[in-house]
Amino acid sequence: MVTTHMDCDGIASGGIMAKALSRAGAKYSVSAVGGLGPEEAKMLGGSAHDLHVIMDLGSGVSAELDELKGGWFVLDHHPVSDDENPRVVNAWKFGIDGGSEASAGTMAYLAACAIGEDNTDLAPCALVSALGDRQDSGEKRSFTGKNQEIALAAKERGLVEIDLDLLLAGRETRPLPDALAFTTQPFIEGLTWNRPACLSLLESTGIKLKEGGRWRVPSELVEDEKRKLISAVTKFATGSDDGELGGSLIGHTYTFPEEDRMGLLRDAREYSTMLNSCGRIGMAGAGMAVCMGDRNIMLEECEGILERYRTMTKEYMAILSSERWRISDGKECIMVNGEGVVPESMTGTISSIIAGSPRSSGKIVILRAEGGSGTVKFSSRKSFSCTSGVNLRDLMMGAERFEGAGGGHAAAAGARITKDKLDVFLDYLEANVSNVQGQGNPA
Secondary structure, three states, rough: OOEOOOHHHHHHHHHHHHHHHHHOEEEEEEEEEEOOOOOHHHHHHHHHOOOOEOOOOOOEEEEEEEOOOOEEEEEOOOOOOOOOOOOOHHHHHHHHOOOOOOHHHHHHHHHHHHHOHHHHHHHHHHHHHHHHHOOOOOOOOOOOHHHHHHHHHHHHHHEEEEEEEOOOOOOOOOOHHHHHHOOOOOOOOOOOHHHHHHHHHHHHOOOEEEOOOOOOOOOHHHHHHHHHHHHHHHHHOOOOOOHHHHHHOOEEEEEOOOOOOOOOOEHHHHHHHHHHHHHOOHHHHHHHHHOOOOHHHHHHHHHHHHHHHHHHHHHHHHHHOOHHEEEEEEEEEEEEOOOOOOOEEEEEEEEHHHHHOOHHHHOOEEEEEEEEOOOEEEEEEEEEOOOOOOOOHHHHHHHHHHHHHEEOOOOOEEEEEEEEHHHHHHHHHHHHHHOOOOOOOHH
């Protein structure tokens, strides 16, 4: 039984492990879940499996997992403090930063390669998982640590092409106006999801948009055209040639040459967005099937899921942008009230998009939305240019003081509390978000 998280990283991990088990001739099933606390871990015992493989979840609940009838082990990358069980195979235990150097997909890939050397061809999924977990945190959005090792080895085997280029959505597949309109990192208010505005902006640059009646795609632009596009976008967003925003439009790209040239799996970032959409809409199985190699029915299903996901995201962002009272913009932090608008499953997506906006530059974003059973879900993100020393994992784990739960990474974390504790938790966040020293637990 493979149990994994329902986000991009978890789905890619599930696909990698399922493929490795399939090749090894194992009988298996895969399930994607929203979380795995003590109670959920105990519930796994109701299944009659010889082995449980748990990925992107499970660190910290080994006592409950030890009660399972079958064997088990965990592949994870979330920080652990006191879980020394040898069956918890966590990146941090090996001196690897699980927040930036290795995702759950990275761990799943390393395990798959230990199962069989023929599984090295699953490297693209590991890279997609790391991108989905925002681990392209090196210079110019590059990988570091184990992620970089896997990327370079995959490049040598011809599985991925690595370049420094425009970071526009579908850079090898989408017409220029669409690529700019679908780009959400950075999120440019007035351009993102506004194709007519993007077309008008591009026409003003003098860039040739068509070649023989065919729309050109971003990867076809020459250096001078790229400079013109970056200058136009930055002036639109900031009113000046903002070097920081311009720099965020250029970074390392990861292209899979074996994928269809006009397909959404060609570009690794587009691939990761697709997997994330599957998890957020509750169709994780379709994403895993694609990771395992399905390029027919399931891929078509995923294409439709991605379009629905983008429509939903656009609607939520439009409401948040129009109802200004929902957004409190402070010196160090932007607080967003998404209650009644953003569903619990989309809090991570929306907080990441807001953190990617030029208006959020250098700040922490904390979004809240209604959770299930009378709870409030929080999602926090650091913008790429944020230099605050606040560790978001420590900050969100403060929910435990108010009978809630929290966790995550230094730059991306979440929490859940009951509604009756909302006011005191908000006071706690306000008091600690400016803890720029970022040392120890928040006060």
